[in-house]
Amino acid sequence: MIRTYFILLICVSLWASNFIIASVLVEYVNSLTITIIRLVCIVLFLVLIGFRQIKLKLPTVKLWLLLMFAALLGVSINHYSFFKSMETTTPIVAAYILALTPITTGILNKMLFKEKKPRSFWLGSVLSFIGVIIIVSFKGEIHFTFGTGELFSVLTMMSFAGFLVCLQVLSKDMNSLTLTFSTVFFGLLFLLPFSSILQLTEIRNVESPILVLLVVSAILIHGLSNLVWNKEMPKVGASVGALFLNLEPLITIALSFIFLGDGISAVQIIGSVFVLCGIAVSLNFFNMQRSFSNSMN
Known part of the structure; x- marks a missing residue:
């Protein structure tokens, strides 16, 4: 079991490193080109490892x-808005905005499928929202700031939450590999009309290390890690998996400090506490903790 926990942590x-890598890539390549190249790499990777399992059949x-909508929302809009946000916001701010995705997904499920949510969910949602407002609004300064980068991060979070809701329906008729491939493939097709040949050829002027980082990160972060997670997470359960996902903002802070030299202010620490407490309350942390302890025994 320790091996599974270690793999999930990796x-x-x-995924946390994606914020750091994206903030570096956008300094050399425009957001749309990064998105398209990454999606091409993911499509090729998925075809290479599992073309026999990919079956595009829907009744x-x-x-x-719904599949087309999911591809547009969760791939085209989500990936582009993520890289666009990293042009003007920090990895830490973006990570904490995206940390609201599970709660936003729960709210959408409540609205669309009338799922009943306990009071703890709504209390946690309020705490997390307050925390994100603190982190995003002040960024360690005294005055209120909320710019384009933060708006794109909110769009990234909202689009991914909607994408997860779509997946709940589509996963009943498609295996995970087919669903991943089809959404990425169609999401790529939706973006191509907005890209010019000139934009794509500009990649020739980019230094080789940046190109390697772009390609390798696409395969590792959006290809291999997703497949490994889907394989290992069921061994410990979704509740324990959620605990690991909640570590992503904290890991992003550590990586930002190590690789980008970004500090974190007292105001952001306070906001972080609100976000993490909100997530813990809304996801019923104490029941998860018991599940984690039981899985260790």
Whole structure:
């Protein structure tokens, strides 16, 4: 079991590193080009490792339309807005905004599927929202600031939450590999009309280390780590998996300090406490902790 925990921690660390890597890439390549190249790498990787398992068959037109919508929302919009946000915001701020995704997904499920939520969920949602407002609004300064980067981060979070809701429906008729491939493939197609040949050819002027970082990070972060997570997480359960996901903002802070030299202010620490406490309350942390302890025994 320790091996599984270690693997899950590596996956979360890779996802946290995506904030750092993105902040570096946007200094050399425009956001749209980064998004398209990454999606191409992911598509090729998925085809290479599992083309025999990919079966694009859906029983109804409605499901095909839902698949297209999921690809547009969770891949085209989500990936582009993520890299666009990193042009003007910090990895730490972006990570904490995206930490609201599970709560936002829960709210969408409540609205669309009438799922009942306990009071602890709503209390946690309020605490997390207050924490994100503190982190985003002040950024260690006294005056209120909320710019374009933060707006794109909110769009990234909202689009991914909507994407997860779509996946709940689509996963009943498609295996995980087919679903991942099809959403990435169609998401890539939706973005291509907005990219010019000139933009894509500009990549030739980018230094080789940056290109290697772009390609390798795409395969590791969005390809391999997702597949490994989907394989290992069921061994410990979704509740324990959620505990590991909550470590992502903290790992992002550590990586930002190590690789980018970013500090974190007292105001942001206070906001971080609100966010993490909110997530713990809304996801019923104490029941998860018991699940974690039981899985260790």
